[in-house]
Amino acid sequence: MEQTVLSRSSGPDSDTGTPVVSSRVELLEALERDRIEFIFAMFVDLHGKPCAKLVPVSAVDQLLDDGAGFAGFAAGAMGQVPSSPDILAMPDLASYTPAPWQPGLAILQCDPYCEGEPWPFAPRVILRRQIERLGHRGLALKVGAEAEYFLVRKTADGTIEVADPQDRAATPCYDARALTRMYDHLTTVSRHINALGWVNYANDHEDANGQFEQNFGYADPMTTADRIIVFRYMMHTLAGQGGMLATFMPKPFAHLTGNGLHMHLSMWDGDDTELFVDSGDARGLRLSDMGYSFIGGLLEHARALAAVTCPTVNSYKRLASPAPDSGASWSPVFATYGGNDRTHMLRVPDAGRVEDRCIDGSANPYLTISAIIAAGLDGIERQLNPGDPCDLNLLKLTEDEARERGLVSMPMTLWHALEYLEADPVLREGLGKTPEGDYVDYFVATKRAEVRSSHAEVTPWELDHYLSAI
Numbered sequence: 001m002e003q004t005v006l007s008r009s010s011g012p013d014s015d016t017g018t019p020v021v022s023s024r025v026e027l028l029e030a031l032e033r034d035r036i037e038f039i040f041a042m043f044v045d046l047h048g049k050p051c052a053k054l055v056p057v058s059a060v061d062q063l064l065d066d067g068a069g070f071a072g073f074a075a076g077a078m079g080q081v082p083s084s085p086d087i088l089a090m091p092d093l094a095s096y097t098p099a100p101w102q103p104g105l106a107i108l109q110c111d112p113y114c115e116g117e118p119w120p121f122a123p124r125v126i127l128r129r130q131i132e133r134l135g136h137r138g139l140a141l142k143v144g145a146e147a148e149y150f151l152v153r154k155t156a157d158g159t160i161e162v163a164d165p166q167d168r169a170a171t172p173c174y175d176a177r178a179l180t181r182m183y184d185h186l187t188t189v190s191r192h193i194n195a196l197g198w199v200n201y202a203n204d205h206e207d208a209n210g211q212f213e214q215n216f217g218y219a220d221p222m223t224t225a226d227r228i229i230v231f232r233y234m235m236h237t238l239a240g241q242g243g244m245l246a247t248f249m250p251k252p253f254a255h256l257t258g259n260g261l262h263m264h265l266s267m268w269d270g271d272d273t274e275l276f277v278d279s280g281d282a283r284g285l286r287l288s289d290m291g292y293s294f295i296g297g298l299l300e301h302a303r304a305l306a307a308v309t310c311p312t313v314n315s316y317k318r319l320a321s322p323a324p325d326s327g328a329s330w331s332p333v334f335a336t337y338g339g340n341d342r343t344h345m346l347r348v349p350d351a352g353r354v355e356d357r358c359i360d361g362s363a364n365p366y367l368t369i370s371a372i373i374a375a376g377l378d379g380i381e382r383q384l385n386p387g388d389p390c391d392l393n394l395l396k397l398t399e400d401e402a403r404e405r406g407l408v409s410m411p412m413t414l415w416h417a418l419e420y421l422e423a424d425p426v427l428r429e430g431l432g433k434t435p436e437g438d439y440v441d442y443f444v445a446t447k448r449a450e451v452r453s454s455h456a457e458v459t460p461w462e463l464d465h466y467l468s469a470i
Contacts, residue, residue: 021096024064030096030106031057037104041068041089042229043112044123045076046446047311048364050233052107053089064091067113077446078112079121079434087112087119095226100195101188101234109226120434121442123366124225129432130373131221137377139275143369144218144264145228148361149235150210150252151182151244160252162210163244173207182212185242189214192234198227207330208256218264221373225365228261248361250310251317257330258318259361265354265372267294277352283389285339286351295337295346295354296386297379298372299408302335302345302358304424306410307417308371308431309359311447313454316413318360332358334397335408336390343394345410358410367431367443374430415451418444 021027030036040052041063053068067088072080078087089110099105112122119125134141151163162168167178179186186203193200199217206213216231218224232248239246251258267275267290276291283292298305310319319331330342337346337354347355359368378384392405402409411417421427422444431439 021093023093027064027093027096028060030098031060034098034106035104036098036106038106039063040099040105040107041091041110042107043089043110044229044364044366045078046121046123046364046367046443047077048123048229048232048362048366049076050229051075063108067091068110070112072112072114072119078119079436079442085115087114087122089113092124092222094223097196097226097230099234100192101238107230107233109229120432120439123364123370124222126432126439127222127225127366127370130370130430133377134373138269140268140270141221141369141373141376142218142266142268143221143224144215145224145365146213146215146260146262146264147228147231147248148206148211148213148259148261149246149248150208150259151185151212151239151246152210152252153244160245160247163239164210167209169209172205172209172211175205178205179203185238185244186212186214188238189235193231206257208253208258211257211259218266221369224263225369228365250312250315250319250360250362254317260318260331260357261359261361261363261365261368263356263359263368263372264349265294265356265376266352267291274352276354279351285348285389287348287354288352289383290380291352291354292386293379293382293384294376295379296384297375297377297382298346298354298356299335299337299386300379300384301371301375301424301426302408303411303417303420304427305371305375305421306358307414307421307447308427308443309356309363309368310417311364311367311414312360312362313414313451315360315362316411316417319358319410330357331360332394333410334394334402335410336392336394337386338389338391341391344390348389370431371427374427377430378426413451414447418447418451 021030036057039055041055042050042052044050055063067090070087070089072078072084072087073082089112091108091110095109097107099107111124112119152160153163155161164181169175172178190200190203193216202215204213235246248259269275276288278288279286281287332345336344338344340349341347345358347357349355421440428438428440
């Protein structure tokens with residue numbers, strides 16, 4: 001729920017920590033300086049699952065020359081079958097990340113290749129292509145992310161409960177007492193974030209019992225996506241060491257606020273000049289025409305974007321749910337934009353910055369940012385006008401009132417969102433082609449199978465409502 005800080009004084013990238021590695025020599029020096037013994041050669045599948053091989057530093061030359069080999073079908077949703085050639089994960093030296101929570105380990109994010117070519121089913125490859133599209137236009141997107149998570153424990157009957165048994169307040173957001181009880185965990189994470197040079201600037205208890213958010217500085221799209229993956233991995237590891245479980249699941253508890261992954265977006269040129277800023281903006285949000293057109297693109301493709309930014313069956317328990325115990329779900333119901341108002345899908349909290357609030361904790365950051373770039377560029381290229389900012393209190397707006405005002409409702413289920421994605425030519429082009437067709441078709445088919453699997457389950461809700469009533 002914090003606002004991601006964009007430091008105007010330090011330029012477009014707020015990094016002040018570990019120098020970026022850009023050559024083999026610099027990597028070898030970093031490995032020695034940081035006393036690294038092992039490297040995770042890592043990439044993610046369609047679902048955002050981190051896949052890795054543990055490579056001893058003694059084999060680093062082989063890793064850099066040949067990559068790490070993977071059976072892609074076994075790794076997950078990577079567009080392969082058992083007979084497919086190996087995926088070779090080629091390290092991106094700039095992603096070098098020593099793991100302060102696991103001394104002696106470093107992480108290198110990799111671009112998967114197959115038979116000498118970038119593998120078009122790989123989310124990181126898809127994002128790299130979209131970043132290049134921006135670069136060809138002289139544009140550079142900067143992204144800050146707010147990763148919310150719960151700390152829970154498994155109970156004897158297999159359910160989950162909030163890890164802190166005293167965290168029961170009706171309005172727990174920003175509760176200093178709850179922060180104090182998790183002080184050791186939160187401060188440990190903060191120290192690790194700062195040791196990595198990510199610039200931790202806030203740590204807070206979020207709106208739900210057991211829910212937290214720890215913020216770090218914004219960066220270019222690839223760096224931010226890589227950091228989200230490392231942050232999730234770090235949180236799972238640290239929580240496990242503390243006898244807890246960290247979850248970024250969108251809606252783990254029906255009565256509590258869900259987990260978002262809000263992203264703050266700003267555009268820059270090659271001279272590090274912000275392009276979304278206009279102090280003379282007649283609409284009052286201090287946005288430029290380009291910024292408004294970017295918003296117009298996100299709004300026009302909002303329903304299709306939801307399939308990528310809210311990509312699980314559980315996502316729509318958060319997105320389309322009634323207000324939880326705290327009184328507000330903090331998730332958008334309509335495709336609207338406004339000023340510093342968290343009820344909208346797109347919020348403009350400051351000059352030159354747009355927050356996309358229709359992203360949840362299950363989102364694959366590479367695919368999410370790729371889809372956002374595609375939609376935003378479409379708006380810029382077509383000079384879309386999103387109209388005036390919406391000044392309605394959307395929490396009190398009924399569906400009928402929304403229809404009368406012409407507001408667009410977000411999808412109620414993943415299946416509906418997939419239908420919008422399937423029919424969206426801009427996101428089809430943005431997510432690219434594969435040897436078997438558009439990546440969108442692969443994504444839709446994979447996610448439809450997930451929906452069908454979910455619908456095959458008989459839930460306690462169905463038993464409660466239908467067992468004796470029919």
